[in-house]
Amino acid sequence: MASTALQTTSERLEKDRVKMRVEVPEDALAPALEEVYRRWAKEIKVPGFRKGRVPRQLIDARVGADAVREEALRDALPRFYSQALDAEELEAIAPPEIQIVDFDVGSPLIFEATVDTRPEIELPPLEAIEVDQPPTEVTEADIDEQLQRLRDRFAELETVGREARRGDFTLIDLTGYRHDEPVEGASAPDLLYEVGSRQGPPRLDDELEGSRPGAILKFNDSVPEGELGGEPISFTVLVKEVKTKKLPPLDDDFAKTVGEFEALDDLKVDLRTRLSSVKKELAEEQLRGAVLEKLIAASDLEPPAKLVEGEFEHRLSHFTQDLKRAGMTMADYARQADMTELEIRSEIRAQAAQSVKAELLLEEIARKQAIEVSQEDLGREVALAAAQTQKDPQDVAKELVSSGRLNAVAADIMRRKALDHVVQNVNVVGRSVDEESSG
Numbered sequence: 001m002a003s004t005a006l007q008t009t010s011e012r013l014e015k016d017r018v019k020m021r022v023e024v025p026e027d028a029l030a031p032a033l034e035e036v037y038r039r040w041a042k043e044i045k046v047p048g049f050r051k052g053r054v055p056r057q058l059i060d061a062r063v064g065a066d067a068v069r070e071e072a073l074r075d076a077l078p079r080f081y082s083q084a085l086d087a088e089e090l091e092a093i094a095p096p097e098i099q100i101v102d103f104d105v106g107s108p109l110i111f112e113a114t115v116d117t118r119p120e121i122e123l124p125p126l127e128a129i130e131v132d133q134p135p136t137e138v139t140e141a142d143i144d145e146q147l148q149r150l151r152d153r154f155a156e157l158e159t160v161g162r163e164a165r166r167g168d169f170t171l172i173d174l175t176g177y178r179h180d181e182p183v184e185g186a187s188a189p190d191l192l193y194e195v196g197s198r199q200g201p202p203r204l205d206d207e208l209e210g211s212r213p214g215a216i217l218k219f220n221d222s223v224p225e226g227e228l229g230g231e232p233i234s235f236t237v238l239v240k241e242v243k244t245k246k247l248p249p250l251d252d253d254f255a256k257t258v259g260e261f262e263a264l265d266d267l268k269v270d271l272r273t274r275l276s277s278v279k280k281e282l283a284e285e286q287l288r289g290a291v292l293e294k295l296i297a298a299s300d301l302e303p304p305a306k307l308v309e310g311e312f313e314h315r316l317s318h319f320t321q322d323l324k325r326a327g328m329t330m331a332d333y334a335r336q337a338d339m340t341e342l343e344i345r346s347e348i349r350a351q352a353a354q355s356v357k358a359e360l361l362l363e364e365i366a367r368k369q370a371i372e373v374s375q376e377d378l379g380r381e382v383a384l385a386a387a388q389t390q391k392d393p394q395d396v397a398k399e400l401v402s403s404g405r406l407n408a409v410a411a412d413i414m415r416r417k418a419l420d421h422v423v424q425n426v427n428v429v430g431r432s433v434d435e436e437s438s439g
Contacts, residue, residue, distance in 0.1 A: 006080065008087045016119040016304055021101075022084045024109040029069075032076035036068050073103065081113055091118045094306040116306045121364040124298035126425040131290045133430035134283035138275045146271045147250060150258055155245040163210050164242045166196035170208055171241040174200070176233045186233055190240075201235055208239070215239040291423050296357050303356040311352035319348060359415060366418040373410045373417070381409055 007023040041054045044062055049055070060068065077098065085092060094116040102110040157169055164170050170193050176186025186201075193200060195208045201221040211217060217237040248254050255267040323333055334341050365371070379393075382400070386393040400406040 006083050006087060008084045010088045010090070013114070015302075016117050018088075018090060018115050018117055020084050020088055020090075020113045020115060022080060022111055022113065024080050024111075026106065026108055028080070029072055029076055029109060032072040033068065035075065036072045040068070069103070069105075073100075073109070077111070080109070080111075084113065085115070090115060092116065093118050093304060094310065116304050119301065119304060119360070121299075121301055121360060123361070123364060123368070124295070126295075126422055127427060129291070129294045129298055129422075129426040131287065131294055131426060131428055133428050133432075134286040134290075136276070136279045136283045138272050138279060142275055143268055143271055146275065147268075151247045151250065151254070152245065154254070154257060155247050157243040158246045159241050160244050161213065162242065163212050164195050164208050164239070165244075166205075166209060167245070168195050169193065169243040169245075170195060170211070170239055171243065172208075173238040173240065174204075175236045176201075177236070178231060178233055183233055186235075192243075201233070204235070204237070207237065211239045211242075213239055213241055287428065288419055288423055291426055291428075292358055292419060294426070295361055295422055296354060299357070299361055301357055301360060303353050303360065307356045307360075308349070308353045311356050312349045315348050315352055315355075316345065362415040362418040362422075363411075365421060366414045369418070369421055371414055371417050371421065373413045377413050377417075378406075378410060381413060 005025070006028070008020055010018050010020045012018050037056050037059055038052075040059045040063055042052045044054060044059065045051070046054050046058050046062075049058070081096060081098070092115045096116075097114040099112045100109075101112055102108070160168075172191050172193055174186075174188045174191050174193075176183040178186075193204070193208070196205050198205055203219050203221045207217045207219055215238075217239065218235065220232050220234050222232050248257070250264065252263045255261040255264045258267060259270070261267045261270065320330065323330060330341050330344065334344055337344070339347075382393050382397050385391075386396045389396070400409060
Protein backbone atom coordinates (compact mmCIF):
# COMPACT_ATOMS: atom_id res chain seq x y z
CA MET A 1 0.00 0.00 0.00
CA ALA A 2 1.31 3.46 -0.91
CA SER A 3 2.13 5.85 1.93
CA THR A 4 -0.28 8.72 2.68
CA ALA A 5 2.08 10.47 5.12
CA LEU A 6 2.88 14.10 4.44
CA GLN A 7 6.43 15.34 4.12
CA THR A 8 6.97 18.84 5.48
CA THR A 9 9.78 21.34 5.77
CA SER A 10 9.68 24.90 7.08
CA GLU A 11 11.77 28.04 7.08
CA ARG A 12 11.31 31.13 9.24
CA LEU A 13 10.85 34.24 7.11
CA GLU A 14 10.44 36.72 9.94
CA LYS A 15 10.15 36.56 13.70
CA ASP A 16 6.61 35.15 13.71
CA ARG A 17 6.17 34.23 10.05
CA VAL A 18 6.99 30.78 8.66
CA LYS A 19 6.84 29.25 5.18
CA MET A 20 6.01 25.54 5.05
CA ARG A 21 6.60 23.33 2.03
CA VAL A 22 4.26 20.35 2.08
CA GLU A 23 4.40 17.24 -0.13
CA VAL A 24 1.29 15.06 -0.14
CA PRO A 25 1.34 11.58 -1.76
CA GLU A 26 -1.20 11.33 -4.57
CA ASP A 27 -3.00 8.48 -2.80
CA ALA A 28 -3.81 10.83 0.10
CA LEU A 29 -6.21 12.70 -2.19
CA ALA A 30 -8.18 9.53 -2.99
CA PRO A 31 -10.83 9.90 -0.22
CA ALA A 32 -11.57 13.49 -1.27
CA LEU A 33 -11.79 12.45 -4.93
CA GLU A 34 -14.16 9.63 -3.99
CA GLU A 35 -16.43 12.08 -2.15
CA VAL A 36 -16.48 14.55 -5.07
CA TYR A 37 -17.36 11.79 -7.57
CA ARG A 38 -20.10 10.63 -5.18
CA ARG A 39 -21.58 14.14 -5.05
CA TRP A 40 -21.50 14.58 -8.81
CA ALA A 41 -23.03 11.14 -9.38
CA LYS A 42 -26.06 12.33 -7.41
CA GLU A 43 -26.25 15.66 -9.24
CA ILE A 44 -25.97 14.87 -12.95
CA LYS A 45 -28.45 12.87 -15.01
CA VAL A 46 -27.25 10.41 -17.65
CA PRO A 47 -29.77 8.28 -19.60
CA GLY A 48 -29.43 4.60 -18.72
CA PHE A 49 -27.90 5.20 -15.29
CA ARG A 50 -29.65 5.54 -11.96
CA LYS A 51 -29.02 8.61 -9.84
CA GLY A 52 -25.84 8.10 -7.86
CA ARG A 53 -24.61 5.32 -10.18
CA VAL A 54 -23.04 7.43 -12.92
CA PRO A 55 -19.52 6.10 -13.75
CA ARG A 56 -16.47 8.28 -13.20
CA GLN A 57 -15.64 8.35 -16.90
CA LEU A 58 -18.99 9.97 -17.70
CA ILE A 59 -18.60 12.45 -14.85
CA ASP A 60 -15.15 13.37 -16.20
CA ALA A 61 -16.65 13.83 -19.65
CA ARG A 62 -19.50 15.97 -18.35
CA VAL A 63 -17.74 17.98 -15.63
CA GLY A 64 -14.07 17.64 -16.56
CA ALA A 65 -11.47 15.52 -14.79
CA ASP A 66 -9.43 18.60 -13.89
CA ALA A 67 -12.48 20.29 -12.35
CA VAL A 68 -13.14 17.20 -10.23
CA ARG A 69 -9.52 17.13 -9.01
CA GLU A 70 -9.57 20.85 -8.19
CA GLU A 71 -12.79 20.43 -6.22
CA ALA A 72 -11.25 17.53 -4.30
CA LEU A 73 -8.18 19.68 -3.62
CA ARG A 74 -10.34 22.51 -2.21
CA ASP A 75 -12.04 20.01 0.08
CA ALA A 76 -8.84 18.30 1.25
CA LEU A 77 -6.43 21.23 1.44
CA PRO A 78 -7.56 22.47 4.90
CA ARG A 79 -6.97 18.97 6.31
CA PHE A 80 -3.52 18.71 4.70
CA TYR A 81 -2.65 22.18 5.99
CA SER A 82 -3.76 21.27 9.53
CA GLN A 83 -1.70 18.06 9.44
CA ALA A 84 1.34 20.04 8.27
CA LEU A 85 0.95 22.49 11.17
CA ASP A 86 0.89 19.56 13.59
CA ALA A 87 3.94 18.01 11.94
CA GLU A 88 5.91 21.26 12.23
CA GLU A 89 4.49 21.99 15.70
CA LEU A 90 3.25 25.42 14.65
CA GLU A 91 0.25 27.38 15.98
CA ALA A 92 -1.26 29.60 13.32
CA ILE A 93 -3.01 32.78 14.41
CA ALA A 94 -4.38 33.88 11.03
CA PRO A 95 -5.45 32.28 7.73
CA PRO A 96 -2.43 31.18 5.66
CA GLU A 97 -1.27 32.28 2.23
CA ILE A 98 -1.23 29.08 0.16
CA GLN A 99 0.41 28.56 -3.22
CA ILE A 100 0.07 25.32 -5.19
CA VAL A 101 3.48 24.31 -6.55
CA ASP A 102 2.63 20.98 -8.24
CA PHE A 103 -0.72 19.28 -8.79
CA ASP A 104 -0.02 17.19 -11.89
CA VAL A 105 -1.68 13.79 -12.32
CA GLY A 106 0.66 11.02 -11.24
CA SER A 107 2.75 13.34 -9.04
CA PRO A 108 2.54 14.25 -5.37
CA LEU A 109 0.65 17.40 -4.48
CA ILE A 110 3.14 20.08 -3.41
CA PHE A 111 2.03 23.34 -1.86
CA GLU A 112 3.60 26.13 0.15
CA ALA A 113 1.86 27.82 3.06
CA THR A 114 3.05 31.08 4.57
CA VAL A 115 1.86 31.11 8.16
CA ASP A 116 1.62 33.80 10.82
CA THR A 117 2.40 32.01 14.08
CA ARG A 118 1.74 32.85 17.69
CA PRO A 119 4.65 34.97 18.92
CA GLU A 120 6.75 33.90 21.85
CA ILE A 121 5.52 35.96 24.77
CA GLU A 122 7.54 36.88 27.82
CA LEU A 123 5.13 37.91 30.55
CA PRO A 124 6.12 40.72 32.91
CA PRO A 125 6.20 39.86 36.64
CA LEU A 126 2.70 40.59 37.89
CA GLU A 127 3.83 41.61 41.37
CA ALA A 128 5.81 44.47 39.78
CA ILE A 129 2.64 45.99 38.31
CA GLU A 130 1.16 48.67 40.58
CA VAL A 131 -2.27 50.29 40.28
CA ASP A 132 -4.40 52.40 42.60
CA GLN A 133 -7.64 51.04 44.00
CA PRO A 134 -10.49 53.21 42.67
CA PRO A 135 -12.56 54.83 45.45
CA THR A 136 -15.72 53.06 46.62
CA GLU A 137 -16.70 55.31 49.54
CA VAL A 138 -20.09 57.03 49.28
CA THR A 139 -19.72 60.66 50.40
CA GLU A 140 -22.30 63.15 51.63
CA ALA A 141 -21.75 65.04 48.38
CA ASP A 142 -22.79 61.90 46.47
CA ILE A 143 -26.00 61.66 48.51
CA ASP A 144 -26.74 65.36 48.01
CA GLU A 145 -26.23 65.01 44.26
CA GLN A 146 -28.70 62.11 44.08
CA LEU A 147 -31.25 64.00 46.18
CA GLN A 148 -30.92 66.99 43.86
CA ARG A 149 -31.53 64.76 40.85
CA LEU A 150 -34.64 63.34 42.51
CA ARG A 151 -35.91 66.85 43.28
CA ASP A 152 -35.26 67.79 39.67
CA ARG A 153 -37.18 64.74 38.45
CA PHE A 154 -40.20 65.51 40.65
CA ALA A 155 -40.14 69.25 39.98
CA GLU A 156 -43.23 71.01 38.64
CA LEU A 157 -43.11 73.59 35.85
CA GLU A 158 -44.34 77.04 36.78
CA THR A 159 -45.11 79.70 34.15
CA VAL A 160 -43.19 82.96 34.63
CA GLY A 161 -43.34 86.31 32.86
CA ARG A 162 -39.61 87.00 32.75
CA GLU A 163 -37.02 86.30 30.04
CA ALA A 164 -35.90 82.70 29.42
CA ARG A 165 -32.71 81.49 31.08
CA ARG A 166 -30.66 78.33 30.73
CA GLY A 167 -32.47 75.49 32.47
CA ASP A 168 -35.89 77.04 31.84
CA PHE A 169 -38.48 75.42 29.62
CA THR A 170 -40.11 77.29 26.75
CA LEU A 171 -43.35 76.41 24.99
CA ILE A 172 -42.67 77.29 21.35
CA ASP A 173 -43.93 76.87 17.80
CA LEU A 174 -40.88 75.93 15.72
CA THR A 175 -41.15 76.14 11.92
CA GLY A 176 -38.36 75.50 9.43
CA TYR A 177 -38.46 76.86 5.86
CA ARG A 178 -36.38 76.21 2.79
CA HIS A 179 -37.09 78.25 -0.33
CA ASP A 180 -40.18 79.66 1.49
CA GLU A 181 -41.62 76.15 1.87
CA PRO A 182 -42.05 74.39 5.26
CA VAL A 183 -39.50 71.61 5.72
CA GLU A 184 -40.88 68.27 6.86
CA GLY A 185 -39.09 67.15 10.01
CA ALA A 186 -37.90 70.69 10.84
CA SER A 187 -41.12 71.97 12.41
CA ALA A 188 -42.79 71.31 15.77
CA PRO A 189 -45.87 73.12 17.14
CA ASP A 190 -46.33 73.38 20.92
CA LEU A 191 -42.81 72.12 21.58
CA LEU A 192 -41.75 72.18 25.23
CA TYR A 193 -38.03 72.86 24.92
CA GLU A 194 -35.38 73.12 27.65
CA VAL A 195 -33.09 76.08 27.04
CA GLY A 196 -29.48 74.92 26.97
CA SER A 197 -30.26 71.28 26.22
CA ARG A 198 -28.78 71.52 22.71
CA GLN A 199 -31.44 69.15 21.41
CA GLY A 200 -32.67 71.39 18.59
CA PRO A 201 -31.11 73.35 15.73
CA PRO A 202 -27.61 74.53 16.72
CA ARG A 203 -28.59 78.22 17.16
CA LEU A 204 -31.93 77.61 18.91
CA ASP A 205 -30.62 77.69 22.49
CA ASP A 206 -28.73 80.95 22.05
CA GLU A 207 -31.75 82.58 20.36
CA LEU A 208 -34.14 81.46 23.11
CA GLU A 209 -31.94 82.65 25.97
CA GLY A 210 -33.15 86.12 26.96
CA SER A 211 -36.40 85.91 24.97
CA ARG A 212 -39.81 86.67 26.52
CA PRO A 213 -43.32 85.27 25.93
CA GLY A 214 -44.74 86.61 22.67
CA ALA A 215 -41.33 87.03 21.03
CA ILE A 216 -40.90 85.91 17.41
CA LEU A 217 -37.39 84.76 16.62
CA LYS A 218 -36.02 84.32 13.10
CA PHE A 219 -32.64 82.88 12.19
CA ASN A 220 -30.89 80.79 9.57
CA ASP A 221 -29.21 77.59 10.65
CA SER A 222 -27.42 74.63 9.15
CA VAL A 223 -28.07 71.02 10.01
CA PRO A 224 -25.56 68.13 9.87
CA GLU A 225 -25.04 66.51 6.49
CA GLY A 226 -27.37 63.56 6.14
CA GLU A 227 -30.13 65.27 8.17
CA LEU A 228 -32.72 67.13 6.09
CA GLY A 229 -30.35 67.31 3.14
CA GLY A 230 -27.58 69.31 4.81
CA GLU A 231 -28.72 72.68 3.36
CA PRO A 232 -29.34 75.82 5.48
CA ILE A 233 -32.86 76.23 6.88
CA SER A 234 -34.67 79.44 7.87
CA PHE A 235 -36.36 79.03 11.25
CA THR A 236 -39.20 81.02 12.78
CA VAL A 237 -39.87 80.52 16.50
CA LEU A 238 -42.90 81.84 18.39
CA VAL A 239 -42.21 81.91 22.13
CA LYS A 240 -45.56 81.18 23.82
CA GLU A 241 -44.57 80.62 27.44
CA VAL A 242 -41.51 80.54 29.66
CA LYS A 243 -41.60 77.99 32.47
CA THR A 244 -39.21 77.39 35.33
CA LYS A 245 -38.79 74.37 37.55
CA LYS A 246 -40.29 74.54 41.02
CA LEU A 247 -38.32 72.09 43.13
CA PRO A 248 -40.13 70.27 45.95
CA PRO A 249 -38.85 70.87 49.50
CA LEU A 250 -36.46 68.25 50.82
CA ASP A 251 -38.50 66.79 53.68
CA ASP A 252 -40.28 63.65 54.85
CA ASP A 253 -43.23 64.30 52.52
CA PHE A 254 -40.82 64.35 49.58
CA ALA A 255 -39.40 60.98 50.68
CA LYS A 256 -42.93 59.53 50.71
CA THR A 257 -43.54 60.90 47.22
CA VAL A 258 -40.35 59.33 45.87
CA GLY A 259 -41.07 55.86 47.25
CA GLU A 260 -42.22 53.84 50.23
CA PHE A 261 -40.18 55.77 52.78
CA GLU A 262 -41.47 57.05 56.10
CA ALA A 263 -38.86 59.74 56.46
CA LEU A 264 -36.13 61.58 54.57
CA ASP A 265 -33.46 59.71 56.52
CA ASP A 266 -34.87 56.40 55.23
CA LEU A 267 -34.53 57.69 51.67
CA LYS A 268 -30.92 58.70 52.36
CA VAL A 269 -30.11 55.22 53.74
CA ASP A 270 -31.59 53.64 50.62
CA LEU A 271 -29.61 55.96 48.35
CA ARG A 272 -26.39 55.19 50.22
CA THR A 273 -26.96 51.43 49.85
CA ARG A 274 -27.68 51.71 46.14
CA LEU A 275 -24.76 54.06 45.50
CA SER A 276 -22.39 51.81 47.41
CA SER A 277 -23.32 48.87 45.19
CA VAL A 278 -22.95 50.94 42.02
CA LYS A 279 -19.61 52.41 43.13
CA LYS A 280 -18.20 48.98 43.94
CA GLU A 281 -19.19 47.64 40.52
CA LEU A 282 -17.76 50.71 38.79
CA ALA A 283 -14.56 50.50 40.84
CA GLU A 284 -14.12 46.85 39.89
CA GLU A 285 -14.57 47.70 36.22
CA GLN A 286 -12.13 50.61 36.47
CA LEU A 287 -9.60 48.46 38.32
CA ARG A 288 -9.72 45.73 35.69
CA GLY A 289 -9.27 48.31 32.94
CA ALA A 290 -6.33 49.93 34.72
CA VAL A 291 -4.68 46.57 35.41
CA LEU A 292 -5.01 45.55 31.77
CA GLU A 293 -3.51 48.85 30.61
CA LYS A 294 -0.55 48.41 32.97
CA LEU A 295 -0.08 44.80 31.82
CA ILE A 296 0.03 45.92 28.18
CA ALA A 297 2.44 48.76 28.98
CA ALA A 298 4.75 46.42 30.92
CA SER A 299 5.07 44.01 27.98
CA ASP A 300 7.35 44.56 24.98
CA LEU A 301 5.16 42.28 22.83
CA GLU A 302 4.84 43.45 19.23
CA PRO A 303 1.37 42.36 18.05
CA PRO A 304 1.41 40.52 14.68
CA ALA A 305 0.55 42.89 11.84
CA LYS A 306 -1.95 40.50 10.28
CA LEU A 307 -3.96 40.22 13.49
CA VAL A 308 -3.89 43.98 13.96
CA GLU A 309 -5.09 44.53 10.40
CA GLY A 310 -7.97 42.09 10.88
CA GLU A 311 -9.03 43.73 14.14
CA PHE A 312 -8.71 47.18 12.55
CA GLU A 313 -10.99 46.22 9.64
CA HIS A 314 -13.50 44.73 12.10
CA ARG A 315 -13.56 47.85 14.28
CA LEU A 316 -13.68 50.22 11.30
CA SER A 317 -16.64 48.32 9.84
CA HIS A 318 -18.58 48.52 13.12
CA PHE A 319 -17.72 52.22 13.48
CA THR A 320 -18.93 53.13 9.99
CA GLN A 321 -22.12 51.09 10.51
CA ASP A 322 -22.82 52.95 13.76
CA LEU A 323 -22.30 56.26 11.96
CA LYS A 324 -24.64 55.19 9.17
CA ARG A 325 -27.36 54.28 11.67
CA ALA A 326 -26.94 57.76 13.16
CA GLY A 327 -27.32 59.32 9.72
CA MET A 328 -23.68 60.41 9.60
CA THR A 329 -20.67 59.83 7.40
CA MET A 330 -17.03 59.59 8.42
CA ALA A 331 -16.59 63.16 7.14
CA ASP A 332 -19.45 64.38 9.39
CA TYR A 333 -17.89 62.75 12.44
CA ALA A 334 -14.45 64.13 11.59
CA ARG A 335 -15.85 67.68 11.46
CA GLN A 336 -17.66 67.27 14.79
CA ALA A 337 -14.58 65.78 16.47
CA ASP A 338 -12.26 68.36 14.87
CA MET A 339 -10.14 65.55 13.43
CA THR A 340 -9.14 64.37 9.98
CA GLU A 341 -10.41 61.05 8.67
CA LEU A 342 -6.80 59.84 8.66
CA GLU A 343 -6.49 60.70 12.36
CA ILE A 344 -9.68 58.77 13.11
CA ARG A 345 -8.40 55.72 11.25
CA SER A 346 -5.05 55.96 13.03
CA GLU A 347 -6.83 56.07 16.39
CA ILE A 348 -8.91 53.00 15.50
CA ARG A 349 -5.76 51.18 14.35
CA ALA A 350 -4.01 52.00 17.64
CA GLN A 351 -7.01 50.66 19.55
CA ALA A 352 -6.90 47.50 17.42
CA ALA A 353 -3.21 46.98 18.21
CA GLN A 354 -3.86 47.36 21.95
CA SER A 355 -6.77 44.92 21.75
CA VAL A 356 -4.69 42.27 19.95
CA LYS A 357 -1.85 42.71 22.42
CA ALA A 358 -4.24 42.34 25.36
CA GLU A 359 -5.77 39.17 23.93
CA LEU A 360 -2.39 37.56 23.29
CA LEU A 361 -1.12 38.41 26.78
CA LEU A 362 -4.24 37.08 28.50
CA GLU A 363 -4.22 33.92 26.40
CA GLU A 364 -0.59 33.32 27.38
CA ILE A 365 -1.45 33.83 31.04
CA ALA A 366 -4.34 31.38 30.69
CA ARG A 367 -1.99 28.85 29.08
CA LYS A 368 0.68 29.17 31.76
CA GLN A 369 -1.85 29.06 34.60
CA ALA A 370 -3.72 26.13 33.00
CA ILE A 371 -6.95 28.13 33.10
CA GLU A 372 -9.84 26.21 31.59
CA VAL A 373 -13.43 26.99 30.70
CA SER A 374 -15.89 24.55 32.27
CA GLN A 375 -19.39 23.63 31.19
CA GLU A 376 -20.59 25.54 34.25
CA ASP A 377 -18.79 28.66 32.96
CA LEU A 378 -20.49 28.32 29.58
CA GLY A 379 -23.84 27.64 31.23
CA ARG A 380 -23.63 30.84 33.27
CA GLU A 381 -22.72 32.84 30.16
CA VAL A 382 -25.64 31.34 28.22
CA ALA A 383 -28.03 32.05 31.12
CA LEU A 384 -26.83 35.67 31.27
CA ALA A 385 -27.27 36.13 27.51
CA ALA A 386 -30.73 34.55 27.71
CA ALA A 387 -31.77 36.91 30.51
CA GLN A 388 -30.51 39.96 28.61
CA THR A 389 -32.30 38.98 25.38
CA GLN A 390 -35.36 37.45 27.09
CA LYS A 391 -34.83 34.15 25.27
CA ASP A 392 -34.87 30.54 26.39
CA PRO A 393 -31.34 29.44 27.47
CA GLN A 394 -31.58 26.31 25.31
CA ASP A 395 -32.40 28.44 22.26
CA VAL A 396 -29.42 30.71 22.99
CA ALA A 397 -27.13 27.68 23.33
CA LYS A 398 -28.38 26.27 20.01
CA GLU A 399 -27.81 29.63 18.29
CA LEU A 400 -24.24 29.79 19.58
CA VAL A 401 -23.50 26.27 18.33
CA SER A 402 -25.18 26.69 14.93
CA SER A 403 -23.50 30.06 14.29
CA GLY A 404 -20.08 28.75 15.30
CA ARG A 405 -19.75 31.43 18.01
CA LEU A 406 -19.48 29.05 20.96
CA ASN A 407 -15.68 28.89 20.71
CA ALA A 408 -15.49 32.68 20.68
CA VAL A 409 -17.64 32.83 23.82
CA ALA A 410 -15.40 30.26 25.52
CA ALA A 411 -12.32 32.30 24.53
CA ASP A 412 -13.85 35.44 26.05
CA ILE A 413 -14.55 33.60 29.30
CA MET A 414 -10.99 32.26 29.38
CA ARG A 415 -9.53 35.75 28.91
CA ARG A 416 -11.76 37.14 31.66
CA LYS A 417 -10.59 34.41 34.03
CA ALA A 418 -7.00 35.19 33.08
CA LEU A 419 -7.60 38.86 33.89
CA ASP A 420 -9.11 37.78 37.22
CA HIS A 421 -5.79 36.07 37.95
CA VAL A 422 -3.83 39.19 37.02
CA VAL A 423 -6.01 41.47 39.16
CA GLN A 424 -5.48 39.22 42.17
CA ASN A 425 -1.70 39.11 41.74
CA VAL A 426 -0.74 42.70 40.93
CA ASN A 427 0.00 45.28 43.61
CA VAL A 428 -3.23 47.25 44.14
CA VAL A 429 -2.43 50.24 46.33
CA GLY A 430 -5.25 50.87 48.79
CA ARG A 431 -6.98 47.52 48.31
CA SER A 432 -8.56 46.28 51.52
CA VAL A 433 -8.15 42.75 52.89
CA ASP A 434 -11.84 42.07 52.20
CA GLU A 435 -11.41 43.10 48.56
CA GLU A 436 -8.36 40.87 48.18
CA SER A 437 -10.12 37.84 49.64
CA SER A 438 -13.34 38.43 47.67
CA GLY A 439 -11.46 38.07 44.37
